[in-house]
Every structure is written in C-alpha cells, then in structure tokens.
Amino acid sequence: MAGGHEVERLIDMMARLPGLGPRSARRAVLTMIRKKSNVMEPLSRAMADVVQNVRECNQCSNITTAEICEICASPKRDQTVLCVVENVADLWAMERTAVFRGRYFVLGGVLSALDGITPEELRIPALSRRVKEENISEVILALNATIDGQTTAHYIADQIEGQGVSITSLAQGVPIGGELDYLDDGTITAALNARKSF
Amino acid sequence: MAGGHEVERLIDMMARLPGLGPRSARRAVLTMIRKKSNVMEPLSRAMADVVQNVRECNQCSNITTAEICEICASPKRDQTVLCVVENVADLWAMERTAVFRGRYFVLGGVLSALDGITPEELRIPALSRRVKEENISEVILALNATIDGQTTAHYIADQIEGQGVSITSLAQGVPIGGELDYLDDGTITAALNARKSF
Numbered sequence: 001m002a003g004g005h006e007v008e009r010l011i012d013m014m015a016r017l018p019g020l021g022p023r024s025a026r027r028a029v030l031t032m033i034r035k036k037s038n039v040m041e042p043l044s045r046a047m048a049d050v051v052q053n054v055r056e057c058n059q060c061s062n063i064t065t066a067e068i069c070e071i072c073a074s075p076k077r078d079q080t081v082l083c084v085v086e087n088v089a090d091l092w093a094m095e096r097t098a099v100f101r102g103r104y105f106v107l108g109g110v111l112s113a114l115d116g117i118t119p120e121e122l123r124i125p126a127l128s129r130r131v132k133e134e135n136i137s138e139v140i141l142a143l144n145a146t147i148d149g150q151t152t153a154h155y156i157a158d159q160i161e162g163q164g165v166s167i168t169s170l171a172q173g174v175p176i177g178g179e180l181d182y183l184d185d186g187t188i189t190a191a192l193n194a195r196k197s198f
Numbered sequence: 199m200a201g202g203h204e205v206e207r208l209i210d211m212m213a214r215l216p217g218l219g220p221r222s223a224r225r226a227v228l229t230m231i232r233k234k235s236n237v238m239e240p241l242s243r244a245m246a247d248v249v250q251n252v253r254e255c256n257q258c259s260n261i262t263t264a265e266i267c268e269i270c271a272s273p274k275r276d277q278t279v280l281c282v283v284e285n286v287a288d289l290w291a292m293e294r295t296a297v298f299r300g301r302y303f304v305l306g307g308v309l310s311a312l313d314g315i316t317p318e319e320l321r322i323p324a325l326s327r328r329v330k331e332e333n334i335s336e337v338i339l340a341l342n343a344t345i346d347g348q349t350t351a352h353y354i355a356d357q358i359e360g361q362g363v364s365i366t367s368l369a370q371g372v373p374i375g376g377e378l379d380y381l382d383d384g385t386i387t388a389a390l391n392a393r394k395s396f
Contacts, residue, residue: 006251007261010244013237017226024217030287031216032245033252033261039211041249046208047242050227051234053204063205063231089228 007033061106061123063088071095071103078102080137084127084156086110086144094142102140105130110148111155119155128159141169205231259304259321261286269293269301276300281338282325282354284308284347292340300338303328308346309353317353326357339367 007029015025032040056062057069064070071077081102085091091104107122119125131139139160143149157167173191174180180188205227213223230238254260255267262268269275279300283289289302305320317323329337337358341347355365371389372378378386 006244006247006263010241010248013241013244016237018229019222019225020217026287026290027217028215029248030261030285033248033286036249036252039214040245043208043211044242044245044249046204046211047230047238047245049204050208050231051239051242054231054234063228065204087228088231089224092224 060104061088061108062091062104076101080135081140082131082136082138083140083142084153085142086149086152090142090144100140102138107143107152110143110146110152112148119159122152124156124159127156131160131165132163136165138166138168141167143169145170145172258302259286259306260289260302274299278333278335279338280329280334280336281340282351283340284342284350288340288342298338300336305341305350308341308344308350310346317357320350322354322357325354329358329363330361334363336364336366339365341367343368343370 011022011025011029014020014028015022017025020028032043053065054063055065057064057072058067059072060069062069062071066073078101081100082105083094083100083102084105084107085094086107086109088106091106094100094104105127107124107127109117109122111117111119111122130136139156141153141156143153153169161167171194172187173194174183174187178187209220209223209227212218212226213220215223218226230241251263252261253263255262255270256265257270258267260267260269264271276299279298280303281292281298281300282303282305283292284305284307286304289304292298292302303325305322305325307315307320309315309317309320328334337354339351339354341351351367359365369392370385371392372381372385376385
C-alpha cells in the first residue's frame with residue numbers, strides 16, 4: 001500500500017475502533033486526506049482536546065471536564081434517586097429521554113467470571129457505601145436485559161438491600177412500535193407475566 | 199448529552215466520516231475515551247503526522263510523503279504503461295493484486311455534469327500532455343464500470359487517441375466465484391459478448 005507508513009499506521013488504528021473495519025478505515029482515512037484542512041486537522045485537534053480535558057466524574061464515573069459532572073453538580077437533580085447504569089452510553093440513552101431527574105452511578109461494566117471482572121472493579125462497594133451515607137431513597141437498576149446485566153443487578157440488590165432503600169428495575173415488555181411476530185419468546189413471556197388492566 | 203462540548207464536537211466530526219453515523223461515532227468516541235492513552239492519544243498524533251507529512255504526488259496524485267510517490271519514483275516500474283484510476287482507493291485495489299507493474303494517473307474523480315466536475319478539474323489536459331511528452335505506449339483506463347466512469351473513459355480516449363498510443367480498458371465479465379443467478383443482466387450480456395474459445 002502506498003502513501004508512507006504514516007497512512008498505514010493511521011488506517012490500522014482507525015480499523016481497531018468499534019464499528020470500523022479495514023475497509024471502512026481505509027475509506028475514512030482517504031476522505032480525511034482529501035479534506036486535510038477541513039476534516040483531518042480539526043479532528044486531530046478535537047481528539048487532543050478531549051485527551052487533555054475529559055476525565056471521569058469523581059462521584060458517578062460519567063465523563064466530564066470538571067471534577068464533578070454536570071448531572072452530579074446540578075441542584076435541580078433529585079438527590080434521593082440513584083440510577084445504576086452499565087456505561088456512559090447507557091447514561092446518555094437514559095438522558096435522551098429527559099424523563100429521569102435523579103443522578104447516576106456508572107459501573108463501567110458488568111460482573112463476568114469469564115472476563116474476570118469483580119465487584120471491586122465495578123466499584124460496587126463504593127456504591128453500597130454511597131447508598132448508606134447519602135440520603136438515597138431509591139436505587140433504579142437500569143442494567144441491560146442480558147444474562148450478565150441481570151446477574152450484576154441481582155448482586156447489587158443483595159449488597160444494598162436491608163438499608164431501607166427501595167430497589168427497582170426497568171420494566172420489561174413489548175417495545176413501543178414492536179410487533180409480536182418479530183419479538184423473541186422471552187420478551188413476550190415477560191410482557192404477558194407483567195400484564196396490567198386495560 | 200453530558201461530557202462537555204469537547205466530546206459532543208468530536209462525535210459530530212466523527213459522525214461525518216464515511217461509514218460512520220451518529221451511533222457508531224458515539225461508540226467509537228466512548229471507546230477512545232475509555233482507552234485515552236492507548237488509543238486516543240496515539241490516534242490524534244497519527245492524524246497530526248499525516249496532516250503534516252502526507253501530500254499528493256506531483257506526477258500521479260497518489261498520496262505520498264515525498265515530492266514523488268514510491269511508484270512513480272521506482273525504476274522497477276514500467277515507464278511505458280500508464281493506468282488511469284478514479285481515486286487513490288482504486289490505485290490501492292490495483293496494487294493489492296501485484297499484477298500491474300506500470301505507473302498510475304489518479305484523476306481524483308469522474309466527469310459529472312450534475313456535480314459540475316470538468317475535465318480541467320480531473321487534470322485530463324495534463325494526462326494528455328503527459329502521454330504526448332513521455333514515452334508511453336499504453337494507457338489502461340481502469341475506471342469503474344459505472345455510467346460516470348465509462349463516460350469519463352470515453353472522454354479520455356477521445357483526448358489521447360491519434361498519438362500512436364494503445365488505449366485499453368479492464369475486461370468485463372463474470373467475477374471469479376460469481377454465480378450467474380446472482381449477476382445482473384448487464385454483466386451477463388457483457389460476458390456473453392466477450393466470450394472466448396474454451
């Protein structure tokens with residue numbers, strides 16, 4: 001491949017990002033080279049900015065440019081409700097709905113014996129301490145409806161129950177716009193078990 | 199979306215690259231933030247390197263870190279055969295086969311009345327001059343088998359014919375491993391018309 005080692009190295013790096021492969025990395029890099037001053041230079045600078053300025057929130061592990069993220073720092077957020085999510089992408093998904101007005105706790109993963117991810121790595125003891133020390137009345141376990149997600153939810157519930165805090169989880173059922181014919185059996189079973197009067 | 203304007207700006211920029219959308223840009227940026235020193239910092243520096251060092255070859259418009267690209271500079275490449283390609287990605291595709299041993303001329307696009315792309319922008323006059331001045335015996339028009347690609351090929355052929363140079367194009371037919379049932383009518387027609395004795 002022509003173009004010098006710089007270009008090959010850049011393509012290799014881009015290809016390792018999630019959602020990109022060798023082919024799309026090649027296309028992206030060639031586009032960037034064609035638009036060097038309009039695309040590539042600003043992008044490189046934006047990345048350097050983020051490397052420099054973005055860090056984890058001391059309280060919830062959301063990403064932020066300050067010590068404490070905007071959500072934890074906001075006096076408008078309900079201090080008594082804490083929503084536990086797996087990662088920052090899930091936090092953003094929750095925020096997009098603009099329905100939840102409490103604060104978050106980002107685990108940064110889920111328990112996994114296979115990958116050797118322990119409760120300490122997910123800061124579950126810190127979560128447990130926070131629930132005890134702060135005036136929290138409800139912990140919402142908004143973990144993914146996967147096996148690992150649900151295992152983690154059960155582990156967390158075990159750790160924090162008996163502290164007078166109510167522990168809830170997201171409802172399971174038919175997604176809005178969902179067609180029964182295209183849903184898996186597990187979802188239909190969950191929706192049927194959780195049926196409510198019309 | 200939390201995380202400061204730096205992160206939002208970076209996601210916006212990434213989302214505009216070909217092959218990425220808002221969702222995959224978000225995932226890529228979050229992965230990069232998680233692996234700041236291992237992924238994001240080197241990537242930002244690799245981009246800055248390319249911005250700094252990579253430019254167009256003076257002769258063929260391939261990308262290079264020198265005045266003249268490796269292919270144009272190599273004494274091992276046949277100086278009498280010139281392969282005309284639409285862009286650098288196509289040049290790389292040709293090079294991967296390691297069959298062609300001549301040199302290239304990268305147009306940087308195809309003629310398009312709709313997009314207002316003229317022969318001058320594609321440096322077709324420069325190509326024509328080069329064919330006249332250098333000792334070139336064959337010009338291979340390796341343009342895409344699309345309408346615009348073939349229109350451009352015909353235009354180039356018109357410009358350089360009558361200079362005692364043979365003008366060829368890539369063969370059209372059934373791709374290796376191709377099944378007739380899945381091929382379009384145009385390809386089968388071309389393959390039939392160009393049939394050869396077995």
